[in-house]
Amino acid sequence: MTKWEYATVPLLIHATKQILDNWGADGWELVQVVPGPNPEQLVAYMKRQKEA
Incomplete structure (x- = not known):
């Protein structure tokens, strides 16, 4: 079964893309x-697969 972690x-409205790009680069x-x-x-609510 896949396990997830959340954050x-x-x-900030003026930096939304940069913030989301940074989190996305870490797999979120x-x-x-x-x-x-x-x-x-x-x-923003983020998720990524939890490492075993």
Whole structure:
């Protein structure tokens, strides 16, 4: 059975692509983006396969 690990990542609107590219380079896949605690911030939910 595949096991996953998850992370929540704060995203600044002006640097969203750079932040997601950095996490993607480490093997994380974007699951969802939701509004953050203030208008200039979002929160990304990420997942990747857990190493055995």
